[in-house]
Amino acid sequence: MAYSAATQTDVSLPTIPLGEILPWAIFGGLLLMLAIYFVGAEQGATALFKGMYVHEFVHDGRHLLGFPCH
Template sequence: MTTSDTRRSAAPAIDFTATKAALWLSLTAFFALLVLYFVGVDQGATSVFGDNMYIHEFVHDARHLLGFPCH
């Protein structure tokens, strides 16, 4: 059985313009630094988000796994 219709999957081309690449890089760097702050720097007492220890306790095991001291 032969058909003259050949199915082609037309995947859209990925746009790698410099502006879009710079935007993605900036957003990725911002979120990476934000995660680094919450895991490595936020100590509860020196937190910029108040006087609570919720963030510190939530990422406590990740701090030790990554080698950040907190005791």
């Protein structure tokens, strides 16, 4: 079985400057820290909201991520 020579094309990946991605990375990190706070610590000693609404909303997420809650 004879193989024919395939044409080779150069593929170049686009580059993303750090200055463009850094603000989005910081924003995403802040959102992640806020989500971790609400899942892990809200309704405890540092509660921002009165009542158990936030706790009940993220209750299953606490168990899934291994945070103790009761």
